Amino acid sequence: MSLPFLPNIPVSDISAAIQVAIGPIFLLVGTGSLLNVVTGRLGRVVDRARVLERLIEEGEEEVLERRHLMELKALDRRMKYGNRAVLLCSLSAVLICILVALVFVLDFIGAAAGIIIAVLFMMVMAALAAGLISFLLEVHTATRFLRVRHEVLARQHKTASSDA
Numbered sequence: 001m002s003l004p005f006l007p008n009i010p011v012s013d014i015s016a017a018i019q020v021a022i023g024p025i026f027l028l029v030g031t032g033s034l035l036n037v038v039t040g041r042l043g044r045v046v047d048r049a050r051v052l053e054r055l056i057e058e059g060e061e062e063v064l065e066r067r068h069l070m071e072l073k074a075l076d077r078r079m080k081y082g083n084r085a086v087l088l089c090s091l092s093a094v095l096i097c098i099l100v101a102l103v104f105v106l107d108f109i110g111a112a113a114g115i116i117i118a119v120l121f122m123m124v125m126a127a128l129a130a131g132l133i134s135f136l137l138e139v140h141t142a143t144r145f146l147r148v149r150h151e152v153l154a155r156q157h158k159t160a161s162s163d164a
Contacts, residue, residue: 021104024124028096031128035089038135041142042082049075074145081138088131095124 052068052075060068099120106113 016107018104020107021100024096024100024103024121027124027128028093028100031089031093031096034131034135035086035093038082038085038089038131038138041138042079042086045075045078045082049079071145074141077141078138081134081141085131085134085138088127088134092124092127092131095120095127099124 049072052072056065056068056072099117102113102120103117106117
């Protein structure tokens, strides 16, 4: 049955268009997984910052306050990198959605838009790479700052020595 207001497109053409457009979907799934990891880390950073802010506001020893202020500075950097990673990875995901739609539509109308698709794909990859770099900076900041303090290790060593 043919509908007068719809173009007559063979099912095989629709199937081929779907196959071509589905490739970037895997990239979208990976980007979504990355966003899940980044937002989870960002949530824990925000929770820790709130705890430290409350401790500082309630008043504490000078040594602890200094340590907590240093940690807050590192958490602030981590939040900056994490938020940037979320923004860039989200931008990448939106661009992937546009890419999929564009590939699908252009395949039907037969437009020669290879350069448009190539440029859009490069934009996707640039946004994703920038998001990954921001995520890497957040992880680097976390591992650089969050090391076991020497006095804690020394205390643990003394306790282990006295138990022996």
